[in-house]
Structure formats: structure tokens, C-alpha cells
Amino acid sequence: MDNTSWTRVSHFVLMGMSTQPEEQIPLFILFLLMYTINISGNFAITTLIISTPRLHTPMYIFLSNLALVDICFTSTTVPKMLQNIFSSTKTISYMGCLAQTYFFICFAAMENFLLAVMAYDRYIAICHPFRYPLILTRMLCLQMMAMCHVLSHLHALLHTSLMGRLIFCADNRIPHFFCDLYPLMKISCSSTHLNTLVIHTEGVIVINGALAFIMISYACIISVVFHSPSAKGKWKAFSTCGSHLTVVSIFYGTLTWVYFWPLTSYSVTRGRILTVMYTVVTPMLNPFIYSLRNEDIKGAFRKRMRRICTSFFK
Template sequence: MERTNWTSASHFILLGISTHPEEQIPLFVLFLSMYIINVYGNLVIIMLTISTTHLHTPMYFFLSNLSLADIGFTSTIIPNMLLNIFSDMKTISYTGCLMQVYFFISFAAMENFLLAVMAYDRYVAICHPFHYPVILTRRLCAQMVASCYILSHFHALLHTLLMTRLSFCANNQIHHFFCDLYPLMKISCSNTYINTLVIQTEGVVIINGALAFIIISYACIISTILQIPSTTGKWKAFSTCGSHLTVVAIFYGTLTWVYFRPLASYSVAKGRIVTVMYTVVTPMLNPFIYSLRNGDLKSAFRKWWNRIWYSGLK
């Protein structure tokens, strides 16, 4: 196509998950409910971690930061999506779209790095329990989380800057519920080879590098657990990892399916469904996954709830 036939997009139209009018209200109720549960559940974990003394440990420090990343992750997408459901225009500005891309990638990368850090925490706790307080000091934990934030923002900045080099045709309709990389590249009139190459090289290194670190950590953990003589001891040690492994499986499974494939084979319809899993469902489930299998969190929550209940009766 000639360059003179291209137009400079000032805004995009987000078509959302469904264009059928009869599905808009159920979708609004569904996603609003999941968003409220996500924000409330993750805020409770953050609040309990801060206010409960015996939760001032590296594991809960990392978990509270994961909860913060989950809130930011969904807040980048869902509020705008809910507004667009009942909007006639369903538009987002070009600048707003790039900002959404940046913060979405940033929080996704943050979750990726934090899951790797949490795997290291479990490795030290199980494989080197007597050295746990010495190795994972407050300073080291703060440095690791700060590194996660810095790396995630550099990762997001790289992909956002690459998006700014693309031109877009007169058709500015995005068949998605937010500004994601592949749906944007699908409607671009520019050559997206560099963007795709970076996603499948730098992106693979970032995502698969963290995943490989998690796998190696758990290989060492499993080896150590198998050496525990009692069945009860083995189960107790492994149960501390179950929640983390569940989140890792859901997060990396859906993320890999969406992004680490050729752009030509990317299906917007299927991509929307899978994207909902790691952008909405997984952040909503994280508080339940971690709290239902965690006696310390459940105990802290019961004490907190009892304080609220009794203070309300006075």
C-alpha cells in the first residue's frame, strides 16, 4: 500500500469481547464483579501483611507486592473496558492506547519477575532452612523487588517505543477489549517484523528466563523434599509450594499461548478468550489460591474480621 494512503490514527475503537447488545449487561456485571473481587481480595492481603507482625517475612513481603501488581494489572484494563461497554463511541486516544500498552506490559512483567523471586524464596526456605533469615535479609528482599520494578518498566518501555514506529490504516478498529500488542500490530500498515522479532526474542528471554529459573528452583526443592524421611514432612514442605505452582501454571500457560507464536497464526477471537484468563481471572484467583492453602493468612484474616465485627457491635 502506498504511504500516501495511510492515515495518522488519533484514536482507536475498542470493539470489546462481544458486539451483541444482549450480551453487554451480563458482561458488565461479570467483569465488574471479578474486578471488585480482585481489588478487594488483593487489598486484604496487602493490609494483612502490613498490619500483622508475624507476616513480616520475605514470603509475605513478595506476596503483597504480587497483590499490588495484580491490582495495577487489572486496573489498567477493566475500568476502561467497563466504560466502553455502554459507550456508543468505544474510543481510546492514540496516547491513551500507548499508555495502556505500557502499563499492561509493565505489570505483566512485574508479575513474571515476582513469581521467579517467590520461587527463590521457597527454594531457600526448603533447601536451606537454617540459613533462611541470613540469606533473605530485608535489604536483599527490598533490592530484589526494586529490581523487578526497574526491569519491568524497561521491558515495557522497549515494546511501547517500538509501537510508536508503526503507522495505522484508516481502519482503526481493534477487535479486542484493550490495547494489546498483537491486535494493534494486526491493523498496522507498517512492517511489524521488528516488533514480532523483539517479542519472540527479548520477550522469550524475559518470560522463559523467569520460567526456567522457577523450574530449576523447583527441581532442587523436589529433590530436597524426596529426601525427607516422613510422609507428613514431605507433604508439609510441598504444601507451602502448591499455591505458587498453581499461579505459575495458569499465568505462564496462557501468556505463552497468546504471545509466543507467529503473528500470522494469531487469532483475535481465541486470543481475547485466553487473554481474559491472565488479565482478569488469574489476578482474581490469586488471593483465594494463596489464602485458602495458607493457615497464617487465614488466621490473620479471622482476627482482623473479629476485630471489625466486635468494634461494630460496640
Template structure:
């Protein structure tokens, strides 16, 4: 029996954020602007880190991978949403929907693991500064990044394979701007108990495990910083962590609100608004949060711009 016969549908219809015609153009322009800022800002951050030798440290290697994950994360959903705004059908194929679900989960998990790796970097840098080069070597840093990628793909594959077992009898209209887990489970005509159980067990373990690791790392960091005698030293140490903590709060706050609740209490309308926060807004803000409060990045950026201007006017 073919795939189409047992799912009941060959494609889905993504209704988007709003179905009101008068809101389509403003939404298109708004999300196009945010997507352009996201890709250009994160790409500039990656280029700066690669081109500046002083930024070839574990902290900035993790940050460049986070910026790449942000670009891929947003690119999984926003281009299709922009296309569908002016599409008469707003359709996405069944396999295309599963592929979108896979890459969305994958890059969300990758951001989750990278934020934990960055917390570990700050813990070593502040709590064991003299041993930092020995404890966090370039080889270990590359291994951590590779593990983040592998775990992210395995996590996404598990949820996507289970999603592929659901049947969709007649309803194929998804009141969302991409193929997210809960909206798909809402329109399924078969039991989603196993899917929900997996989200609330394996999913919680992955997200809450990384978050607990981040909290434990920063508990040690705060304890170490409070022992610094000078107020200037305390402020300097805390300032290196402020950007990371801001991103952690935005990412985990919205992610937890959407997924770690019963399917019966999930509201598609509220869910898609909150989803915009961690799929579009947070990735767009990340390069600015990390660069505006980071002296090394600002200094490297000025040198980079000076080199560009010098070569341009030469």
C-alpha cells in the same frame, strides 16, 4: 510532521469481547463482579499482610507486591472495557492506547518477576531453612522488589516505543477489549517484523528466563522434599509450594499461548478469550489460592477479624 499525520489515526475503536447487543449487559455485570472481587480480595490481602507482624517476612512481602501488581494489572484494562460497553463510540485516543499498552506490559512483567522471586524464597526456605534469615534479609528482599519494578518498566518502555513507530493508515478498529500488542500489529499498515522479533527474543528471554528459574528452583525443592523421611513432613513442605505452582501454571500457560507464536497464526477471537484468563481470572483467583491453603494467612485473618469485631462492638 505531527504525531497524527504519521500514524494516520488519532484514536482507536475497541470493539470489546462481543459486538452482540444482547450480550453487553451480562458481560458488564460479569466483568464488574470479577473486577470487584479482584480489587477487594487483593486489597484485603495487602491490608492483612501489613497489619499482621507475623507476616512481615520475605514470602509475604513478595505476595503483597504480587497482589498490588494484580490490582494494577486488571485496572489497566477492565475499567476502560466496562466504560466502552455502553459507550456509543468505544474510542480510546492514540496516546491513551500506547499508555494502556505500556502499563499492561509493565504489570504483566512485574508479575512474572515477582513469581520468580517467590520461587527463590521457597527454594531458600526449604533447601536452606537454617540459613533463611541470613540469606534472604529484609534489605535483600527490598532490593529484589525494586529490581522487579525497574526491569518491568524498562521492558514495557522498550516494546511501547517500538509500537509507537508503527503506522496505522486507515483501519483503527481493534477487535479486542484493550490495546494489546498483537491486535495492534494486525491492523498496522507497516512492517511489524521488528516488533515480532523483539517479542520472540527479548520477550521470550524475560518470560522463559523467569520460568526456567522457577522450574530450577522447584527442581531443587522437590529433590530436598523427597529426602524428608516422614510423609507428614513431605506433605507440609509441598503444601507451602502448591499455591505458588497453581498460579505459575495458570499465568505462564495462557501467556505463552497468546504471545509465543507467529503473528500470522494469531487468532483475535481465541486470543482475547485466553487473554481474559491471565488479565482478569488469574488476578482474581490469586488471593484465594494463596489464602485458602495457607495456615498463617488464615490464622492472621481470624485474629484480624476478631480485632475488628471487638473494636466495632466496644
């Protein structure tokens, strides 16, 4: 096709989860409910950690940052999707689409790095408990958090820049509820070879590198727990790792299944469902996974509720 016959698009049409009219209201209620649970649950954890001095430890500082990232991660996609369900146009501008792609990739990468940092925290706490305060100092925590932010933004900038060089023709309908990488590449009328190559190289290194680091950390933790003659206290510490591994399994399992297949074998329907798992369901479940198995969080929550009830009935 000759370049002069290409029509550059100024906006995209987000087709959403379904085009069936009878499914729009149930989808709106379902996603609004999940979004509300996500925002309220993660906000409650963040507030609880900030307002409880004894939770001002590296483990809970990382957890509060994860909760904030989950709020931002879901807020990048779900509000626009809810708006489009009852919109007659369902449009998003070209720059708005690139911005959504940028922040979606950025917060996904940030969650990826935070899960790795949290695994390192548990490794030091269980394998080197006496050196924990000496190793994980406040300065090191700040440096790790800063590194998570810098790497996430660089990762997002790389992929969004490559997306910005693609040319989109007359077909501007995205078969998804947000501007995801593969659905955008599917409707591009220019070569996506470089984009796919970067996803399968740099993307694999970023995602699988963090996953490998997590797996090595937990392999060391499990080894220490099973070989220690007095592992009662360590089993208590290890109980918090179960929740972390649950989050890791859901997040990395769905993320890998979506992006690390060739573009030619990408399924729009499967991609939408799996994307919902790590963009909406996992952030919604995180507050429950981390709080229900954590005695410190539950204890702080009970004290907070007693204080509120006491002040209310005075």
C-alpha cells in the same frame, strides 16, 4: 502503497469482547463482578499483611507486592472496557492506547518477575531453612523488588517504543477490549517484523527465563522433600508451593499460548479469551489460591475478624 496516501489515526476504536447487543449487559456484570472480587481480595491480603507484624517476612512481603501488582494489572484494562460497553464511540486516544500498552506490559512483566522471586524464596525456605534469615535479608528483598520494577519498566519501554514507530492507516478498529500488542500489530499498515522479532526473542527470554528459574527452584524443592528422612515439616512448607504452582501454570500457560505464536496464526477470538485468563481471572483467583491453603493468612484473618467483631459489639 505510497506513504503520502496513508491517514494517521488520532484514536482507536476498541471493539470489546463482543459486538452483539444482547451480550453487553451480561459481559458488564461478569467483568464488574470479577474486577470487584479482584480489587477487594487483593486489597484485603495487602492490608492483612501490612497490619500483622508476624507476617512481615520475605514470603508475605513478596505476596503483598504481587497482590498490589494484580490490582494495577487488572485496573489497566478492565475499567476502560466496562466504560466502553455502554459507550457509543468506544474510542481511546492514540497516546492513551500506547499508555495502556505500556502499563499492561509493565505489570505483566512485574508479575512474571515476582513469581520467580517467590519461587526463590520457597527454595531457600525449604532447601536451606537454617540459612534462610541470613540469605534473604531485608536489604536483599529490597534489592530484588527494585530489580523487578526496573526490569519491568525497561521491558515495557522497549515494546511500547517499537509499537510507537508503527503506522496505522484508516482502519483504526482494534478487535479486542484493550490495546494489546498483536491486535495492534494486526491493523498496522507498516512492517511489524521488528516487533514480532523482539517479542519472540527478548520476550521469550524474559518470560521463559523466569519460568525456567521457577521450574528449577521447584525441582530442587521436590528433590529435597522426597529425599529427606524427616520431611514432615518440609511437607508443611511445601504445601504453600502447590498454590504458587497453580498460579504459575495458569499465568504462563495462557501468556505463552497468546504471544509465542507467529503473528500470521494469531486468532482474535482465541486471543481475547486467553488474555482474559491471565489479565482478569488469574489476578482474581490469586487471593483465594494463596489464602485458602495458607494457615498463617487464615489465622491472621480470623484474629482480625474477631478484633473487629469485639470492637463493634462493645
